[in-house]
Amino acid sequence: MEDCRSTIARKEKEETTEILAPPSTATKKKSVKKMIEREASSWCGRAVACLLVTVLLVVIIIWIVVIIAGGSANPFKHLWPFKRELTIKTSLGEVRGALLQVLNKTIRVFYGIPFATAPNRFATAVPHSPWRGVRDAQNPLPNRCPQPAHTHYFDVPVNSSTQEDCLFIDIYAPDSVPDAPRRPVVLILHGGAFQTGSNRDPLYDGKFLAAVGEVIVAVPNYRLNAFGFFQTSLDTSPGNQGLWDQHLAIKWVHTNAPVFGGRRSLVTLLGVDSGAISAGLHLLSPVSRELFSRVIMQGGSPFYMGEFAPYVDDAELDTFARSVCSNRSQEGPEDEKYTLECLRNASVSELLDNLDPFDGVNKKSFGPYYGEKGEGRFTRQLQHAIHNRPANAMRGKDLLIGYTSNEGEYFMRLLSVAWSVSSVNRFPRALMRIFLERLCLQFYSRPKLLPLLDFYFGRKNASSNVDCFLKACHFLGDVYVKCPVGMMADHVSASGGRVYVYELDLETESVAPAAGFSRGAPHYADALLSLGHVYHWNSTTPSTALNLSAELMRRWAAFASTGYEAFAPFRGFCLSPFCKERNLGE
Numbered sequence: 001m002e003d004c005r006s007t008i009a010r011k012e013k014e015e016t017t018e019i020l021a022p023p024s025t026a027t028k029k030k031s032v033k034k035m036i037e038r039e040a041s042s043w044c045g046r047a048v049a050c051l052l053v054t055v056l057l058v059v060i061i062i063w064i065v066v067i068i069a070g071g072s073a074n075p076f077k078h079l080w081p082f083k084r085e086l087t088i089k090t091s092l093g094e095v096r097g098a099l100l101q102v103l104n105k106t107i108r109v110f111y112g113i114p115f116a117t118a119p120n121r122f123a124t125a126v127p128h129s130p131w132r133g134v135r136d137a138q139n140p141l142p143n144r145c146p147q148p149a150h151t152h153y154f155d156v157p158v159n160s161s162t163q164e165d166c167l168f169i170d171i172y173a174p175d176s177v178p179d180a181p182r183r184p185v186v187l188i189l190h191g192g193a194f195q196t197g198s199n200r201d202p203l204y205d206g207k208f209l210a211a212v213g214e215v216i217v218a219v220p221n222y223r224l225n226a227f228g229f230f231q232t233s234l235d236t237s238p239g240n241q242g243l244w245d246q247h248l249a250i251k252w253v254h255t256n257a258p259v260f261g262g263r264r265s266l267v268t269l270l271g272v273d274s275g276a277i278s279a280g281l282h283l284l285s286p287v288s289r290e291l292f293s294r295v296i297m298q299g300g301s302p303f304y305m306g307e308f309a310p311y312v313d314d315a316e317l318d319t320f321a322r323s324v325c326s327n328r329s330q331e332g333p334e335d336e337k338y339t340l341e342c343l344r345n346a347s348v349s350e351l352l353d354n355l356d357p358f359d360g361v362n363k364k365s366f367g368p369y370y371g372e373k374g375e376g377r378f379t380r381q382l383q384h385a386i387h388n389r390p391a392n393a394m395r396g397k398d399l400l401i402g403y404t405s406n407e408g409e410y411f412m413r414l415l416s417v418a419w420s421v422s423s424v425n426r427f428p429r430a431l432m433r434i435f436l437e438r439l440c441l442q443f444y445s446r447p448k449l450l451p452l453l454d455f456y457f458g459r460k461n462a463s464s465n466v467d468c469f470l471k472a473c474h475f476l477g478d479v480y481v482k483c484p485v486g487m488m489a490d491h492v493s494a495s496g497g498r499v500y501v502y503e504l505d506l507e508t509e510s511v512a513p514a515a516g517f518s519r520g521a522p523h524y525a526d527a528l529l530s531l532g533h534v535y536h537w538n539s540t541t542p543s544t545a546l547n548l549s550a551e552l553m554r555r556w557a558a559f560a561s562t563g564y565e566a567f568a569p570f571r572g573f574c575l576s577p578f579c580k581e582r583n584l585g586e
Contacts, residue, residue: 112141172210182263191273208532213557220249276300301484402502408477410523
């Protein structure tokens with residue numbers, strides 16, 4: 001037992017002595033090496049951590065910038081549509097616009113840029129004077145040229161707030177990097193029978209065409225009805241003020257196209273309805289036609305004007321003036337000066353209230369005029385161009401022109417409102433023939449159209465109200481739109497220009513479910529598609545309409561760029577030479 005205790009005590013002493021003994025050189029080196037390794041490992045860990053934090057901060061900063069800038073990767077693009085401000089210097093001064101997200105693309109928008117001013121009512125406008133500082137163009141202006149309150153086609157209510165200070169233009173341009181190739185420019189002339197309309201109408205929102213077609217879109221206002229087309233023999237009120245407003249807008253766009261990334265040599269006029277008539281008149285006019293290279297005309301042609309007869313004749317002008325200035329009593333230059341002064345002193349509402357008889361259905365409306373009367377740039381010049389062969393005046397411009405399969409339904413719908421007819425089955429057959437005869441004699445002053453009624457309707461009454469309605473649609477569609485479009489195409493083709501004629505033939509439900517009782521595609525349906533208006537609708541918009549809209553916007557943009565881009569016809573739309581010619585009596 002004693003030996004065991006001695007042995008254990010000796011071992012404990014040896015271990016204690018070993019622990020207390022100074023380390024050897026090898027042990028020291030080993031310990032230092034481990035320390036260095038631990039320090040290095042700790043430093044690398046801190047460096048990696050710092051690097052990760054730095055990368056994370058950079059990613060967060062870039063993500064925040066993307067959100068603010070509104071790039072296509074922005075997850076909040078629908079909640080935060082506008083991006084950073086931007087300022088551009090135009091020929092008249094600086095404007096501040098904004099960037100907008102549209103269909104996952106970024107476009108620049110500049111609302112309400114003034115391009116002209118009218119010094120007096122009924123006077124010819126002049127270019128707007130330059131301004132100092134930066135003009136805010138980030139928000140749409142409510143300024144609509146004076147016009148009667150109305151409901152737009154497809155039952156879209158229109159704000160009736162109007163001002164005479166209304167000559168503004170909206171610009172939509174794709175966002176692009178510096179030194180990017182310059183883009184085509186499309187200037188849209190709105191429709192409305194020269195009585196209503198503005199660049200604030202949802203149909204003429206240019207952001208969709210700019211985004212999908214990657215073109216610059218310009219949409220101006222111009223004066224309408226009596227404010228834009230009342231004329232006298234006096235130099236101070238020569239007539240066609242609305243056309244001159246359009247000319248100044250075209251000239252402004254031609255001058256400022258490079259500022260927005262556009263090319264001056266690739267300006268295309270796109271007109272809808274009466275805007276198409278206007279585009280055709282600018283094509284004929286020596287004043288405007290050198291400012292653009294191509295024309296797109298949808299649902300209208302200047303030959304609609306009864307071989308360019310004035311919209312309102314002298315007797316109807318006199319009736320309008322008397323209705324506003326009731327004490328007008330004599331004729332002659334002095335009386336004309338008095339009447340002009342009276343009309344200029346009248347309120348906007350007084351003039352608009354007296355426009356009711358000039359509804360474009362039962363009587364002629366205020367609109368473009370040409371002839372010897374007046375000294376306006378769009379009177380005698382147009383007369384000279386027209387009477388010396390229109391083809392010579394057009395000088396080989398490229399033209400894309402067309403119509404819908406059921407253009408006449410729109411005009412029949414206007415009649416149904418005027419006659420308080422709620423359905424096709426209740427349309428009065430007896431009144432139909434009387435109205436169409438009066439249309440031929442009074443509105444067009446062309447008795448030669450009367451035999452056509454027998455061609456469309458036959459010598460006996462139609463078998464039913466519906467049959468009568470459809471035949472009347474064919475007649476009005478051919479007279480108002482299709483035949484004038486064909487005449488325009490013939491003249492441009494004779495001038496050496498490339499001409500392409502289209503027809504849209506989709507069932508109404510595929511394009512515009514609220515159109516009423518039409519069969520086929522009605523008036524304006526092609527504009528609803530080619531300008532992207534269907535994207536304004538809710539989630540129930542048919543996919544057919546969305547797909548066709550995107551296709552037409554790309555093709556319209558291609559035409560503005562190259563004059564034509566070949567593509568195969570597809571269901572519901574055909575482009576010459578793919579269209580089959582419809583029999584006139586069908």
